[in-house]
Every structure is written in C-alpha cells, then in structure tokens.
Amino acid sequence: MEPQTTDRARSRRERRRGEDRRDRNWYIDKAVQALVFIGGISGILFIIGIFVFITKEGYGFIAETLDIGEFLTSPRWRPTSDHNPTYGALALIAGTTSVTGLAMLVSVPFSLGAAIYIGEFAKGRTRETLKILVELLAAIPSVVWGFIGLSIMNPLIIKTFNVPIGLNVLNSGLILGLMAAPIMTTIAEDALKAVPDTYREAAEALGATKWQVIYRVVLPAGKNGLVAAVLLGVGRGFGETMAVLMASGHSINLPTSVFDSVRALTATIAAELGETAVGSDHYRALFTLGILLFVVTFVINLTADLVVRGIRKK
Amino acid sequence: MVAETPVTASASNARVQTEPTPPFVEVQDLSIHYGGKKILSGVSFDIYENEIFGIIGPANSGKTSFLRALNRMDMFTPGMNVTGTIKIDGHDIQRWKNVYALRRRIGVVFPLPVGLPLSVYDNVALAPRLAGIKRRSELDIIVERCLTRAALWEEVKDRLDSLGSLLSGGQQQRLTIARALSQDPDLLLLDEFSIAVDPVTTMRIEDVLKELKHEITIVLVTNLVQQTRRLSDRTAFLLSGELVEVGETAELFEGKVRDQRTLGYLEGRFG
Numbered sequence: 109m110e111p112q113t114t115d116r117a118r119s120r121r122e123r124r125r126g127e128d129r130r131d132r133n134w135y136i137d138k139a140v141q142a143l144v145f146i147g148g149i150s151g152i153l154f155i156i157g158i159f160v161f162i163t164k165e166g167y168g169f170i171a172e173t174l175d176i177g178e179f180l181t182s183p184r185w186r187p188t189s190d191h192n193p194t195y196g197a198l199a200l201i202a203g204t205t206s207v208t209g210l211a212m213l214v215s216v217p218f219s220l221g222a223a224i225y226i227g228e229f230a231k232g233r234t235r236e237t238l239k240i241l242v243e244l245l246a247a248i249p250s251v252v253w254g255f256i257g258l259s260i261m262n263p264l265i266i267k268t269f270n271v272p273i274g275l276n277v278l279n280s281g282l283i284l285g286l287m288a289a290p291i292m293t294t295i296a297e298d299a300l301k302a303v304p305d306t307y308r309e310a311a312e313a314l315g316a317t318k319w320q321v322i323y324r325v326v327l328p329a330g331k332n333g334l335v336a337a338v339l340l341g342v343g344r345g346f347g348e349t350m351a352v353l354m355a356s357g358h359s360i361n362l363p364t365s366v367f368d369s370v371r372a373l374t375a376t377i378a379a380e381l382g383e384t385a386v387g388s389d390h391y392r393a394l395f396t397l398g399i400l401l402f403v404v405t406f407v408i409n410l411t412a413d414l415v416v417r418g419i420r421k422k
Numbered sequence: 423m424v425a426e427t428p429v430t431a432s433a434s435n436a437r438v439q440t441e442p443t444p445p446f447v448e449v450q451d452l453s454i455h456y457g458g459k460k461i462l463s464g465v466s467f468d469i470y471e472n473e474i475f476g477i478i479g480p481a482n483s484g485k486t487s488f489l490r491a492l493n494r495m496d497m498f499t500p501g502m503n504v505t506g507t508i509k510i511d512g513h514d515i516q517r518w519k520n521v522y523a524l525r526r527r528i529g530v531v532f533p534l535p536v537g538l539p540l541s542v543y544d545n546v547a548l549a550p551r552l553a554g555i556k557r558r559s560e561l562d563i564i565v566e567r568c569l570t571r572a573a574l575w576e577e578v579k580d581r582l583d584s585l586g587s588l589l590s591g592g593q594q595q596r597l598t599i600a601r602a603l604s605q606d607p608d609l610l611l612l613d614e615f616s617i618a619v620d621p622v623t624t625m626r627i628e629d630v631l632k633e634l635k636h637e638i639t640i641v642l643v644t645n646l647v648q649q650t651r652r653l654s655d656r657t658a659f660l661l662s663g664e665l666v667e668v669g670e671t672a673e674l675f676e677g678k679v680r681d682q683r684t685l686g687y688l689e690g691r692f693g
C-alpha cells in the first residue's frame with residue numbers, strides 16, 4: 109500500500125467527520141417539510157371547518173323543526189308557505205339523481221372511448237391536437253353550458269320530440285354529460301398513460317391484437333385511475349349548479365320521463381338562499397340540503413376508495 | 423413433468439448439418455436501422471429445428487434488435503426499419519397476413535421481468551385465453567404445466583390468485599417464461615433471461631431449456647459466455663452489428679474459430 113493513498117484517505121476521513129453538522133441544506137429540508145405539512149393540514153382543517161359551519165347552521169333545524177321522514181320521502185318542498193311550510197326534499201334528490209344519472213350514461217362511454225382513442229390509437233399530431241381540444245372543452249364555464257342548454261338545446265328538444273318544454277332531465281343531463289366528459293377523458297387518459305409500455309409489449313409478444321391488449325391488459329392495469337375518473341365525473345354532476353339551474357326547468361317534480369322538468373339540490377340552494385332571512389327555518393332548511401349534498405359526496409368518495417382498495421388487494 | 427416429452431435417441435444426437443429438413447429460421451441479408459443509424463448490417467444465418475441457437479456479443483451489437491425483428495416488434499417501434507428477409511418455417515415474415523398469428527407462434531422472454539398486474543394464474547392463462555380457450559379445466563392444466571416447466575409451480579401453487587407483479591424479481595422472470603411457454607410456441611426467444619434470476623434457479627431453468635429444445639427451437643441471447651457454452655448447440659458472435667461468425671459451440675470453445683476476435687471474446691479478452 110502506498111503511503112500517499114493512505115494520507116489522502118486519512119484527510120478525507122477527517123474532512124467528512126467535520127461535515128456532520130446541521131448545514132444549510134438540512135435546515136432548508138426541515139423548513140420545506142414544515143411548510144408542506146402546514147399546507148396539507150390546512151386543507152384538512154378547511155374541510156372540517158366547512159362541515160362544522162354547514163352542520164351548525166342546519167343542526168338546530170334538524171333537531172327541532174324538521175321531520176327527517178318527511179324530508180327524505182316527501183316530494184313537497186314548500187318552504188315559503190305562510191301557514192304550513194313543508195320541507196320534503198325527495199323531488200330535489202330525484203332531480204339531482206336523474207340528471208346526474210343521465211349525464212353519466214352519456215359521458216362515461218364517451219369519455220372512456222375518447223381516452224382509449226387518444227391514449228392508445230392516436231399518434232403524433234392528431235393526439236396532441238385532440239388533447240388540447242379536450243382541455244379547452246374542460247375550461248368552458250358552466251354558465252356558458254347553461255346558456256347552450258337554454259338557447260340551443262331547448263328549442264331543439266321541443267322541435268325534435270314535439271314536447272311543450274325543452275328544459276328538462278334530457279336537456280340538463282346532456283349538458284352535464286358534455287360538461288363532465290372532458291375532465292373524465294383527461295383523467296382516464298392519464299390513467300392509461302400511467303400503464304407502462306412494457307405491459308403492452310409483453311401482451312403484444314403473446315400475439316394479442318391491439319384491442320386484446322387494451323381489453324385484457326391496459327384497462328385492468330389502469331382500473332383504479334379509470335374508476336377515479338368516473339367518480340370525479342359523478343361528483344362533478346352532483347355538485348354542478350349553474351348549468352343545471354338553467355337547463356333543468358327548475359320546477360319541483362318527481363320525474364317520470366326524461367321530458368319532465370326537475371329541480372336539483374344545488375340549484376335550489378343557489379336560487380333560494382339569497383331570498384331568505386339568515387337564521388329563518390327556510391335558511392336552515394337550505395343548509396340541511398347542504399349537509400345532504402356533503403354526506404352524499406362523502407359516501408361516493410368513500411365507496412370509491414373502498415372499491416379501489418378492494419381492487420388493489422386482489 | 424418433462425418425462426412426457428417424446429425424445430428419440432436419434433433426435434437428441436442429430437447433427438444440425440446433416441439435418442435433412444430445411445432450416446426453421448432463415449435470415450438473409452438482414453439489416454436494421456434506427457432513424458438513419460445502422461444497427462445490424464446484412465447478416466445471414468440459419469437456425470435449425472430443435473436446436474438452441476446462442477447469440478453473443480458485447481452491448482450495442484444488435485442482439486435485442488434482432489430478436490425484435492424476429493417477431494415483428496419493429497411494427498410498433500417508431501423509426502425502426504428492417505430490410506432483408508427472415509423466413510420462419512419457410513414463410514417470409516414480412517408477408518405474413520396475420521401478424522398476431524405469427525407472434526402466437528413465437529414466445530419471447532425479455533431481459534427484465536414483466537409480471538403483468540394480473541393474478542399469477544391469469545398471467546399464464548392470458549395467451550391461451552387470447553387464443554380462445556375458455557374451459558377452466560383446460561386452462562388449469564396449461565397453467566400448472568407451464569409454471570412447472572418454468573420451475574415456479576412449487577413456489578406459487580398456493581398463491582395463484584395474488585398479483586403477478588408482486589412476486590420477487592426472479593419469480594416474475596420465471597412467470598414470464600411460463601407465460602411465453604403457455605402459448606405453446608414453435609420458437610422461443612430468450613433475451614438475457616437470467617440477469618434477474620439467482621444461479622440455482624438459473625440452472626434449473628437451463629435444465630428445462632435442454633429438455634424443451636426437443637420440441638421448441640430456441641434462440642438464446644446471453645451475455646454469459648459460459649451459459650452459451652452450457653446450452654447452445656451453435657453460437658453466433660455479433661459485434662457492432664456485424665456477424666463475426668457462426669459455429670458449433672463446442673468447436674468455438676475448443677478454439678476452432680475462423681476469426682480471432684471470436685476467440686478473444688470467448689476468453690474474455692475483449693472490451
């Protein structure tokens with residue numbers, strides 16, 4: 109062994125020992141960790157805060173005045189009646205559910221198809237152009253969609269189906285479907301893109317056709333992301349207010365066909381909250397609707413989470 | 423398991439040169455380009471039925487590219503351009519009407535294991551299912567046979583339902599081999615199959631390959647010179663896209679080479 113090397117090694121060892129102190133990078137690392145923690149925690153706090161606020165505003169009403177049975181089973185929403193106000197939310201729940209349901213029926217196949225085309229078939233230029241177009245569609249404000257529902261779809265539905273009014277489940281469902289589709293497409297496409305190419309190659313080497321690769325390998329591998337995309341669309345439909353308000357007809361109804369006008373939970377809150385006295389029964393009843401929306405959204409997300417977990421465990 | 427293989431004495435002793443049947447794979451003047459870059463320049467050789475054909479050569483010599491050309495993977499490698507002809511079983515693969523049918527005849531094992539995110543069972547049952555086999559009992563037999571051949575059955579027989587992508591690296595590689603066998607190929611392409619597998623398991627798989635060659639023609643790309651010595655009947659030496667030589671493995675290792683570079687590589691005097 110050459111003494112020169114040993115000297116070098118010794119001095120290096122000395123230097124490295126001296127390096128064991130909390131330097132700038134160490135503090136930066138801690139600071140960033142703290143910042144990120146605050147960011148994450150405050151998000152959770154905000155959600156809890158919102159929930160507490162909504163519950164507080166609605167709670168007294170639920171405890172004192174409201175008949176839960178009536179709320180969930182009666183279609184009579186007459187909060188402004190002078191002598192006998194009733195607070196039945198069934199028609200509103202039915203309105204939201206029917207519109208969202210139709211929207212999903214329209215947008216899920218469309219979005220998944222579009223995502224598969226963009227992600228698996230389209231190449232180069234076509235693909236980039238399509239992606240930009242889809243993202244542009246996602247950026248259209250909901251009031252514009254409502255406007256389209258009101259001024260284009262409405263007369264179109266009246267003329268095509270020969271019905272007296274074109275503001276109904278069909279109109280708002282289609283509008284909502286079109287609204288939700290771009291976001292669902294984008295998320296679903298991301299999910300497909302996250303599937304490694306090695307999976308595709310492995311399946312192709314087995315003699316799988318393009319469609320077999322997608323159907324047997326890519327879709328199962330991207331399942332979680334696809335479920336997430338669909339549920340995001342459902343959430344979007346549930347929470348959407350303006351477009352539904354404009355295109356649904358906004359009349360209280362238990363729909364029996366897609367040509368019936370309906371009223372959505374969200375639209376009810378938006379349209380009525382401004383006209384109520386703070387703290388009045390009507391005001392608090394609207395907050396109860398808010399709680400209902402919150403709970404439903406929570407249940408959807410929880411179910412999604414459990415479904416995804418179930419898939420993962422298997 | 424392997425005893426069922428119909429092995430006749432004459433088949434195992436047959437010398438490839440005196441084989442009366444035409445070669446199973448004929449490569450004529452094959453060149454591969456990526457973009458404008460030449461990766462393989464005009465190589466020609468034959469691969470016979472029931473032999474293990476070794477391909478060796480340092481990194482960047484075009485071994486993997488050749489395998490990709492063999493099962494027409496160039497179709498979805500943008501920029502990859504293949505010229506010359508490859509005939510498999512007497513048919514030019516460029517003229518094959520249904521490329522999927524061609525690929526079903528060729529099993530491929532990639533250097534890095536690809537356990538598909540399906541259950542172990544479904545990984546192996548995938549190719550038979552693609553080919554239209556639906557009956558569970560039939561699939562069960564195929565799955566067990568292929569996993570046994572790939573020396574994996576004992577380790578996974580109790581967890582066939584767990585995800586294939588959660589197996590250890592070496593197990594996933596054997597799963598890949600089982601999957602390649604599940605399509606009942608005539609031709610098996612192995613690209614450095616053992617880099618993620620421990621030596622004991624490697625030996626077990628090598629034993630399986632020696633049995634398999636009686637029914638499947640095997641092309642073995644390897645960076646382990648000793649592996650080609652143990653396994654292959656003939657060996658081709660590729661260097662920077664050129665075929666330096668093809669010869670009987672035993673003779674090459676005895677030093678009967680036509681090109682001194684081959685000897686240099688075999689003896690490890692090569693950078």
Ligand SMILES: Nc1ncnc2c1ncn2[C@@H]1O[C@H](COP(=O)(O)OP(=O)(O)OP(=O)(O)O)[C@@H](O)[C@H]1O
Binds near residue numbers: 480487488501
């Ligand atoms: N998809 C591709 N696009 C462009 N060039 C590629 C592509 N695939 C391989 N190449 C190039 O082809 C050359 C040969 O690669 P190849 O993978 O065939 O070598 P190899 O002999 O298998 O090497 P190794 O022993 O390291 O696996 C390399 O220079 C590589 O960069």
Ligand SMILES: [Mg+2]
Binds near residue numbers: 485486487613
């Ligand atoms: Mg390689």
